[in-house]
Amino acid sequence: MRLAQLLLLTLVVTGCAVGGPSVSYVADQRYQPTASVERLRAYPDRPYVALAELNWMTTEQTRREVEDRLAEEARRLGASAIVFGRSTSQVNSLHDPTASTETNRHTATAIRYR
Secondary structure, three states, rough: HHHHHHHHHHHHHHHHOOOOOEEEOOOOOOOOOOOOOEEOOOOOOEEEEEEEEEEEOOOOOHHHHHHHHHHHHHHOOOEEEEEEEEEEEEOEEEEEOHEEEEEEEEEEEEEEEE
């Protein structure tokens, strides 16, 4: 049982670190990629439409690396800007503190100005 738990955790953590952000489309319309995206910490006052919610579980990336990757994904979606949300951390130890790993969950919203 312990080996199965360790294998499952390894697959989840490795998959999250290697894979990219998951994209949950909000808008029905799709757009061509943009040249760049504005990086925001709060939603803008000007009119916009939300294109997608981005989520990424990582283990070793720095905040800058995560933001760069999420911004690149938003650019590919045709976003004008990306609004970074909260980042949360979770320590996974499987009852063995010496084998613990920290998983970080990052969220953002890709938006397009009207």
